[in-house]
Amino acid sequence: MATERRRPPLIAVVTLLTAVLTVFLIAFAWPSARSEPRDVPLAVSGPAPAVTQVKTALDQAIPGGFALTDVPDRQAAVQRIKDRDAYGAIVLDTGQPEVLTASAGGPAVAQILTQLAGRMHPDGAAKVTDIVPLPKDDPRGAGLAAGALPLVLGGIIAAGALTQLVRSGAKRMIGALAFAITGGLALAAVLQYWLGSFEGSYLGNAGVIAMSIGAISMTLLGLEWLIGTAGLAFGGAVMMLLGNPLSGMTSAPEMLPSGWGTFGQFLPPGAAGTALRSVSFFDGNGAGRPLLVLACWLVAGVLLCGLGALRGRGRAVHARHEASALAA
Structure with a gap:
């Protein structure tokens, strides 16, 4: 008869859940509570x-x-x-x-x-x-601010779903890129033509959103391919707990606690927010650096997937060698 798997004590579970809840509160509330102009x-x-x-x-x-x-x-x-x-x-x-x-x-x-x-x-x-006002249909910029979370969730959900539903690594990558394009077109259409939160080129806005979703999903796919479920969980936590609160989309990077606003601009959500403002309202001025950041994350995700594929191939070769040795 198989022995039942040992479970942690109740106090340990409660302590862990409390710690997780506290981390979520700090991640989302601290930047807003300490928001003020800094240089x-x-x-x-x-x-x-x-x-x-x-x-x-x-x-x-x-x-x-x-x-x-x-x-x-x-x-x-x-x-x-x-x-x-x-x-x-x-x-x-x-x-x-x-x-x-x-x-x-x-x-x-x-x-x-x-x-x-x-x-x-x-x-x-x-x-x-x-000089550069927000659209009349969204004078407070609520649509762009609220769009930060769907951008992050889109990349995380895509990576999680593809790792569970698609077996082939190459097809996962194709699926992530395809979803980034369709997701970018869909979100840009809602924000620009329905909510009126964007101006400028629809394809330009959709392209920035697609790059953001693709950068997040490809990076998480690569981490999962290379490390496993732990890599996917770690990458998702970084994007959700650091990337989203430190994006500056609800205020400005200079309004966040010192140093954290700058750090947030090197993560996909922050770079996407700055690029979207630049492309939508400023004719692309100031979009160069955030687009470069998104491109670097996208390339890094592809490289991680490549390393994961090489590691998987090495494991397969090793397994075949062991099987041949056992047969001999």
Whole structure:
């Protein structure tokens, strides 16, 4: 009679579940709870005394919150915003200061700048101009913010389903790439044509989403192929617990705790969020680095799959040798 598999004590199970729940809470709540401006790049234009006065006022209001770059005039400030070199600008060339924002680049930063506009002129609030606004159908950017989780889940679910339902490794890779394309087309269609959260080229937006899903799913497939179920679980945990909360899609990378926002931009969800904003609202400006990050993850996933295939082939050869030795 087979002996029953030994099970861990109840207290150990409860402790493990509590630890997992705590990790989930920290991963998702901590970045939001500690969200505040940290060296957010801004442009500033105007006479030197006025610029110095504004810099001092901003440092007093939010110490270390903004990194200001002097520009010659308003046109140069607008260009820096459109090139995604700055989240906004302060123009002091006229009698009434003007604050330039770009809500499409980061609604949270635009909101903070709008609030600070009221403190920049003793006779009244400064004029606020949104240079790159969000779409009228989604003025708060809720669609893009909510789309972060489906991007991550799409890649994780695809990798998990393909490893369970498809036996051939090559067919898994083909399935992951095919799903990335169809998923990108479907999600972009919903966000752009139904919810109105995107602008610009539909195929461009769909391409960024497809790269994100493909980068995640191919990486997880490669980890599972090379290491096994543990690799799939580890990769999924990294994408869910680090990639999603640190993506900056709900605010901006510079709003996250120091260093973590930068780290999040080197993971697929963060790179996808920045690339989507750039492609959809800024004519592709600022999309180069995040697209390169996604491409690197995609290539890394293919390489991991290749290593997994080589390892599986080596195991098969070893098994055949052992069988031949036993037969002899």
